[in-house]
Amino acid sequence: MSPGRSYHHGDLRAALIEASFEVLAENGLRRFSVAAVARRLQVSSAAPYRHFPDRDHLLSAVSAAAARDLRDAIGSAADAAGPDPADRLAAAAGAYVRYVTRTGAGFHVIFATELYEVADDARREQTRALMSTLLDLAAATHTGSHEDVMLLVEATIAVAHGYTSLFADGFFARNARTADDIANRAVEAAHALTTD
Incomplete structure (x- = not known):
């Protein structure tokens, strides 16, 4: 999934994992956050927490x-x-x-x-x-x-x-x-x- 591309349908859990790799590649582990992953997918900041606590x-x-x-x-x-x-x-x-x-x-x-x-x-x-x-x-x-x-x-x-x-x-x-x-x-x- 390319930066700025929004998430629409499908498997959000898999999309979160995929986007996490992109965030890690760009920002590193120390700056890795669930919020950054949600922004990349253009989903609400609460959406990832339906899959990961x-x-x-x-x-x-x-x-x-x-x-x-x-x-x-x-x-x-x-x-x-x-x-x-x-x-x-x-x-x-x-x-x-x-x-x-x-x-x-x-x-x-x-x-x-x-x-x-x-x-x-x-x-x-x-x-x-x-x-x-x-x-x-x-x-x-x-x-x-x-x-x-x-x-x-x-x-x-x-x-x-x-x-x-x-x-x-x-x-x-x-x-x-x-x-x-x-x-x-x-x-x-x-x-x-x-x-x-």
Whole structure:
């Protein structure tokens, strides 16, 4: 749904989630609000509360959708990278950069601390599946213990999120870098994590 386009009929719950991604991409998590989402859809400020009791419940639904979609993007990128386990894991970093620059919904949204108290089985299922995918990709590189695998996932996420944050903050603007350029840099940096 494009900015300024009003919501008329259909599934308001789904439209609220979709518009939430647009608000996150433009304003970030700190400035995310139910009122901003309602304005984007041109519905009353009370309309979202028929589907979500508060900001955190709307954000929880966005988190579940983001975890699902990011997992799909990572899976596709890993498959496109070929059979080498290091290439497949590194591709996850590039997929992360591309997804987050487009949607604004990275791990800071998917695992937002304010969501820990929200009882949402759908979100928990999707976030577990996302982490399982990343753990499987890291484990395939034969890094050793479970702790080593966890550290490799952590480092891969840190690389990807770091590049995404720097891009969002305009760090690369002077050199006119695109999101794809930054995603490719993240892939190279993540690949270095598995090089002896």
